[in-house]
Amino acid sequence: MSLSLDGLRNVKGGFASALAVLCFAPWAGSAATIGGAYYASQYDFYEFFAATDHRDFQVIWAGDPFPGIDAATVARDLLPVLQGAKPRPALTFTFDAPVEKPRPDYRLVLIFDPANNLSSNAVCRGETRLQPPRPNNLYVYAVYCRDEQVMSETTGRTQATSLADPRVGQLFRELFQVVFSDSPALNPSAGPRPSSASAEHAGKIVKAVRETDESVEQAAERCRRDPNTGGLCSQPFYLIQAIYFNASNYPSVADCLTAAYSSRLPLELCH
Numbered sequence: 001m002s003l004s005l006d007g008l009r010n011v012k013g014g015f016a017s018a019l020a021v022l023c024f025a026p027w028a029g030s031a032a033t034i035g036g037a038y039y040a041s042q043y044d045f046y047e048f049f050a051a052t053d054h055r056d057f058q059v060i061w062a063g064d065p066f067p068g069i070d071a072a073t074v075a076r077d078l079l080p081v082l083q084g085a086k087p088r089p090a091l092t093f094t095f096d097a098p099v100e101k102p103r104p105d106y107r108l109v110l111i112f113d114p115a116n117n118l119s120s121n122a123v124c125r126g127e128t129r130l131q132p133p134r135p136n137n138l139y140v141y142a143v144y145c146r147d148e149q150v151m152s153e154t155t156g157r158t159q160a161t162s163l164a165d166p167r168v169g170q171l172f173r174e175l176f177q178v179v180f181s182d183s184p185a186l187n188p189s190a191g192p193r194p195s196s197a198s199a200e201h202a203g204k205i206v207k208a209v210r211e212t213d214e215s216v217e218q219a220a221e222r223c224r225r226d227p228n229t230g231g232l233c234s235q236p237f238y239l240i241q242a243i244y245f246n247a248s249n250y251p252s253v254a255d256c257l258t259a260a261y262s263s264r265l266p267l268e269l270c271h
Helices: 045-052 071-084 120-124 166-179 196-211 216-225 253-262
Strands: 005-012 015-024 037-040 056-062 092-094 106-112 137-146 149-159
Touching: 045 106, 056 071, 071 092, 071 166, 106 120, 120 137, 120 149, 137 166, 149 166
Parallel strands: 056 092, 056 106
Antiparallel strands: 005 015, 015 037, 037 149, 106 137, 137 149
């Protein structure tokens, strides 16, 4: 996958805003089209890695990706597709909810054919709103959540007739590269990639949050001060870069409006 990154971390009043926008121009050379991506300033790939490596990672999905196929069959066939396209950590995707809700609660939410007014904040709060599906047109909204906070989000689209269609696997491979991006641009202060020992130590801190009443903020502060994490939890600096958005890249005004809305851009760009 070859995507050029035109990112933006918003800065307002001398402080970085809570969320950062990174927009990707849709890649016409692929069977899949990946829409705009959005990252929280707190997004950290190595936190995701430490929280999910060699662990189950819950996926919550909603919608009717292939009309006429019952939900049980979709769930059965979708899980191995996701697993075959998984991101870097040695995680195991599962649709099963944990017996006891973990702290923090990391999860991926996939909404097939989301309503145009469905925001990622609402998704992480457990809300779901859909629009009618279009046959042979797979459209998915992917949101990575930590508790009720959005960590990252993007959309993906491809033409496909069933989950056995190889274009579906390709879509999720490309989508996971974006929603779980390890781009240094998202954490420019991190310097060299931390060692596996540092990642393992940070993973122990994440585990401690799950097993104690320690808050995420307290654990993050402890991780930042711990020399054994190799700077893994250091606070990020912020980037200001241009956003590229070309309305002519979208096949319809509705698709353009969806992409603009997901990227928090003015809808007038599509007129």
